Amino acid sequence: MRVDASRFVPVLVRFADDPSRAETWGRLLSLNPDGARLILRAPIPVGGLLLLDFDVFGDPFSGVEALISDPSLDEDGYTVAGVSFRRTEQRVAVGRAVRRVVASELPDDR
Amino acid sequence: MAVLAVVAKDEEQRLTLKLALEELGHLVAAAKDLSGAMEIVSRQRPRLMIVAQAPSETVAESALAELEREAPLLPVIVAMTERKAARALDLLKAGAYEVVAPPWTAEHMAATVSKALRFKGTAFEASRPIEKKIGVGAYAALGLLLVAMAAGWGALERHRRLARESEVPVPPSEFALPYAHPAGLAYDGKRYWISDWFSQTIHRHDPNTFAVLRTRYLPQEVPGALAYAGDALYAAAAPRGIVKHLLDDRLSVLSWSRDAAPQTVGLAYDGLYLWSVDTKTKKIHKRIPDEGLSVIESYPYPGGVPTALTFDGRALWSLDWTNRELLRHDFKNPNRVTMRLPLDAYRGGRWKPTGLAFDGSRFVSTAEELPRGEGLGRVFIHEIPPEHLRAILTP
Numbered sequence: 005m006r007v008d009a010s011r012f013v014p015v016l017v018r019f020a021d022d023p024s025r026a027e028t029w030g031r032l033l034s035l036n037p038d039g040a041r042l043i044l045r046a047p048i049p050v051g052g053l054l055l056l057d058f059d060v061f062g063d064p065f066s067g068v069e070a071l072i073s074d075p076s077l078d079e080d081g082y083t084v085a086g087v088s089f090r091r092t093e094q095r096v097a098v099g100r101a102v103r104r105v106v107a108s109e110l111p112d113d114r
Numbered sequence: 115m116a117v118l119a120v121v122a123k124d125e126e127q128r129l130t131l132k133l134a135l136e137e138l139g140h141l142v143a144a145a146k147d148l149s150g151a152m153e154i155v156s157r158q159r160p161r162l163m164i165v166a167q168a169p170s171e172t173v174a175e176s177a178l179a180e181l182e183r184e185a186p187l188l189p190v191i192v193a194m195t196e197r198k199a200a201r202a203l204d205l206l207k208a209g210a211y212e213v214v215a216p217p218w219t220a221e222h223m224a225a226t227v228s229k230a231l232r233f234k235g236t237a238f239e240a241s242r243p244i245e246k247k248i249g250v251g252a253y254a255a256l257g258l259l260l261v262a263m264a265a266g267w268g269a270l271e272r273h274r275r276l277a278r279e280s281e282v283p284v285p286p287s288e289f290a291l292p293y294a295h296p297a298g299l300a301y302d303g304k305r306y307w308i309s310d311w312f313s314q315t316i317h318r319h320d321p322n323t324f325a326v327l328r329t330r331y332l333p334q335e336v337p338g339a340l341a342y343a344g345d346a347l348y349a350a351a352a353p354r355g356i357v358k359h360l361l362d363d364r365l366s367v368l369s370w371s372r373d374a375a376p377q378t379v380g381l382a383y384d385g386l387y388l389w390s391v392d393t394k395t396k397k398i399h400k401r402i403p404d405e406g407l408s409v410i411e412s413y414p415y416p417g418g419v420p421t422a423l424t425f426d427g428r429a430l431w432s433l434d435w436t437n438r439e440l441l442r443h444d445f446k447n448p449n450r451v452t453m454r455l456p457l458d459a460y461r462g463g464r465w466k467p468t469g470l471a472f473d474g475s476r477f478v479s480t481a482e483e484l485p486r487g488e489g490l491g492r493v494f495i496h497e498i499p500p501e502h503l504r505a506i507l508t509p
Contacts, residue, residue, distance in 0.1 A: 014206035081225030
């Protein structure tokens with residue numbers, strides 16, 4: 005498991021709508037410049053705003069604002085949700101990191 | 115009923131975890147330290163290990179290192195005595211399957227234990243969503259549907275019989291991959307190799323069913339484009355490298371070269387030279403397979419956006435995403451296109467091609483669903499019209 009667990013980007017989750025709520029953690033199941041799919045143990049509300057901290061293969065991202073869409077419970081009781089990154093500059097930065105990793109798109113000149 | 119190993123130096127913590135897990139219906143073998151836990155691992159073969167520790171302790175990291183040799187696929191759950199999200203993240207990065215905070219009750223631990231017991235050494239993944247309850251209206255609709263289905267059954271059977279009579283087996287033209295980010299494809303004459311950049315793995319696939327035969331995780335590289343070269347596999351590795359792997363079970367690294375012409379999205383080996391195509395300068399590069407994979411010639415790419423490259427035994431082919439077509443390149447001057455084959459699979463814009471291979475009679479490509487990462491990757495089989503195939507095989 006040591007081999008595989010770290011493959012799915014661990015993510016620190018803070019609740020921007022409710023600072024009193026304790027921060028929690030989960031993983032990104034997938035990631036693209038516009039958003040991600042998130043899996044975590046804690047329940048999260050649809051439309052809520054999260055602040056995410058994670059690394060994309062060495063590039064650290066902190067406080068990425070992510071709006072929750074279509075959260076659902078999987079069979080085990082984990083919450084799986086799509087999140088879309090709200091701020092343009094953060095989308096650009098994540099996109100740049102993803103592109104650097106895959107090198108499969110035109111160079112980003114922005 | 116699964117045997118679960120518990121490691122906790124504090125007796126009360128050990129008992130709390132044991133009771134919670136037994137309440138969930140599991141057998142628990144508990145140890146007060148790591149050496150005791152390793153004995154449990156070798157004798158009782160537990161399905162998972164739960165390590166209790168304070169955030170400042172490093173028992174879990176030691177357990178992970180020990181298990182790397184003894185039971186590399188055993189999931190390790192860390193039960194922290196105190197909720198510290200930053201420390202939990204460190205443990206996940208170190209390879210823990212999951213971290214749970216207090217209270218260590220059966221109710222609180224059920225989801226994590228259930229998910230860890232499903233783990234088969236491939237991924238941390240979401241299981242099927244819980245089905246929603248069906249209301250009375252839905253049952254009524256279902257009843258009506260059944261009546262309609264019964265009425266149509268006879269007609270359907272007749273249609274099926276006629277269809278069977280004229281049926282000619284058609285092999286599937288696409289296969290879903292069990293991962294979302296395929297980035298490169300190579301064919302070694304027997305099997306397909308597909309890289310997945312997000313999970314940093316290279317998978318070996320059955321050539322007929324595309325079932326995964328073997329998976330190799332590559333913690334030191336992010337693999338992209340692939341090329342088969344005799345007993346080796348070249349992999350473009352982000353951000354700027356090309357790695358040569360031996361085709362053994364571990365895909366041992368033979369060499370790592372700094373990519374002199376990034377961003378490589380396609381690789382092909384013609385038996386003598388390694389060819390690459392990049393999206394930065396949009397050029398096709400001819401390289402000597404020396405230590406630095408030196409570029410000896412470069413040619414402007416004659417299409418729009420290249421996404422993959424392959425060699426059919428006689429000529430180089432690229433997959434041009436802009437025009438959704440395959441381009442055959444003149445071998446002496448790859449800037450000149452000698453054949454174009456449109457790719458219907460990419461017409462709708464739902465898929466972004468990422469890899470290309472030729473199996474002797476068909477082209478095969480891998481693709482990511484757009485927007486990137488939304489769904490599982492795909493393999494497309496591109497049949498070639500007979501007249502074109504003849505022209506390819508006997509140019």
